[in-house]
Amino acid sequence: MSTTPETAAGPVGHTVDADTVRGWMDAPERLTVIDVRSPAEFETVHVHGSYNVPLPLLGEHAAQVAERIDHRTVLVCQSGVRATDAHRRLAAVGMGDLHVLDGGVPAFERAGGPVVRGRARWALERQVRLVAGSLVTAGVLGSLWKRPAIALAGAIGAGLTFSALTDTCAMGRLLAALPYNRAGAPVDPARTLDALGRPAARS
Missing domain, CATH: 3.40.250.10 (Rhodanese-like domain)
Structure with a gap:
């Protein structure tokens, strides 16, 4: 319906x-x-x-x-x-x-x-989840050794929150410009x- x-x-x-x-x-x-x-x-x-x-x-x-x-x-x-x-x-x-x-x-x-x-090929939304998840994971693991990694994880989290609030996706736009997504x-x-x-x- x-x-x-x-x-x-x-x-x-x-x-x-x-x-x-x-x-x-x-x-x-x-x-x-x-x-x-x-x-x-x-x-x-x-x-x-x-x-x-x-x-x-x-x-x-x-x-x-x-x-x-x-x-x-x-x-x-x-x-x-x-x-x-x-x-x-x-x-x-x-x-x-x-x-x-x-x-x-x-x-x-x-x-x-x-x-x-x-x-x-992977859909753009799936690529965004992969990249965002990988960056957050890397940030959390890296935080065991360096403070900048914590900032990275925080920045990604803030970016995802902003994306949800504004219904936009800067990361998606960046990924769309890659050769992989322009290969059709x-x-x-x-x-x-x-x-x-x-x-x-x-x-």
Whole structure:
């Protein structure tokens, strides 16, 4: 079920569940699914028919994206955090009929939605947990010998707290820039925008 109240016209609010999205895919109305994860994550597994517009690219070209889409759009990531950020950016430039897939691609796949699989890579959120956990562990173990290690553990803890409070992730942005996460099909801004459609004519 959707995580938000529903009316006869559909879910109210911007979060929708995987079953709702599957129903929209079978409906005659036009639907665009935008995946805001990194190219490597997209290559690993993505919703069939979705477009890869990584969050940094979408943030830079939010107005152009909004110009090209005048129908229902679902934003997708791994868990919903980045898609929610994308929703905020697109809504800020006036784009409407925007929805975030609750639970991301994993939830869609669990619901039996069609996905495309490629080369397996770790999701960005999993990489963040690995790096953060490793740094904290190293800091705690190092504290047995040196005070700076305690400061390191404290800094990581403070960073994770700030990330939760602001719903952002600086470490995730840094990891997304690594070659490992950019190793999927390269994303060309002009080609990506063209794939979404031409800007609507202004009267």
